[in-house]
Amino acid sequence: EPEVTQTPSHQVTQMGQEVILRCVPISNHLYFYWYRQILGQKVEFLVSFYNNEISEKSEIFDDQFSVERPDGSNFTLKIRSTKLEDSAMYFCASSWTSGESGSQYFGPGTRLLVL
Amino acid sequence: QKEVEQNSGPLSVPEGAIASLNCTYSDRGSQSFFWYRQYSGKSPELIMFIYSNGDKEDGRFTAQLNKASQYVSLLIRDSQPSDSATYLCAVKVFGNEKLTFGTGTRLTIIP
Numbered sequence: 001e002p003e004v005t006q007t008p009s010h011q012v013t014q015m016g017q018e019v020i021l022r023c024v025p026i027s028n029h030l031y032f033y034w035y036r037q038i039l040g041q042k043v044e045f046l047v048s049f050y051n052n053e054i055s056e057k058s059e060i061f062d063d064q065f066s067v068e069r070p071d072g073s074n075f076t077l078k079i080r081s082t083k084l085e086d087s088a089m090y091f092c093a094s095s096w097t098s099g100e101s102g103s104q105y106f107g108p109g110t111r112l113l114v115l
Numbered sequence: 116q117k118e119v120e121q122n123s124g125p126l127s128v129p130e131g132a133i134a135s136l137n138c139t140y141s142d143r144g145s146q147s148f149f150w151y152r153q154y155s156g157k158s159p160e161l162i163m164f165i166y167s168n169g170d171k172e173d174g175r176f177t178a179q180l181n182k183a184s185q186y187v188s189l190l191i192r193d194s195q196p197s198d199s200a201t202y203l204c205a206v207k208v209f210g211n212e213k214l215t216f217g218t219g220t221r222l223t224i225i226p
Binding site: 033044048050089091100101103 | 146147149151157158159160161164166203205207209211212213214215216217218219
C-alpha cells in the first residue's frame with residue numbers, strides 16, 4: 001500500500017540554524033501539506049501546496065518557513081533560522097483531491113528538537 | 116472559541132464493548148469530517164471520513180454526522196485492546212484545504 005515517507009525521523013539542531021525536512025508524498029497525489037504537533041498539543045496546519053505553489057498557509061507559516069517541490073517526488077519544508085519554539089513533530093501529508101472527500105494521508109513525521 | 120472540541124478523556128471501555136467518541140465544531144461552513152487514530156509518538160492514521168448527514172459504516176467503525184447540531188461522532192464496535200489510542204477529529208471547511216484538528220480523545224480498552 002502506498003504511503004508517505006519522511007526523512008530524517010529525528011533532527012537535532014542549534015537555535016538559529018537552518019533545517020530542511022523532506023517528504024515523498026504518495027505518487028499519484030496532487031496536494032501536499034505540512035502540519036506540526038508540539039508535544040502534548042493538537043496537530044496544527046502549516047501550509048498546503050498544489051500545482052507548484054502554496055495554496056493556503058497558516059499564521060504559523062511566516063517568512064522563516066518555505067516549501068519546495070524540487071523534483072517530481074520530493075516535497076521539502078525549510079526553516080531558515082530555527083527557534084526553540086519550533087521544536088515539534090512535523091508531519092507531511094498528501095491527498096489526491098482537495099474536495100469534500102479529499103482524505104489526507106500522513107507520513108511518519110520528523111521529530112525536530114531545537115537546542 | 117475552540118473550533119473543534121473533543122473530550123480529552125481518558126475514556127475507558129471494556130474489551131468487546133462499543134466505544135463512542137464525540138466531536139463538536141463551530142464553523143457552519145464545515146464541509147467534511149475526518150477521524151484519525153494516533154498511537155503515542157506516531158502519526159495520525161486515517162480511519163474514515165464523512166460529509167453527508169447520517170451514518171457511514173466501515174467495518175467496526177461507524178461515523179455519524181449531524182450538521183444541524185454541528186456534531187460528529189465515531190463508534191467503535193467490538194473494541195479491541197489494539198484500539199487503545201488517541202482519536203483525532205478533523206474538520207475541513209468549504210473552500211479551504213487545511214484540516215483543523217481537535218485535541219483528541221484518549222481511548223483505553225480494558226481487557
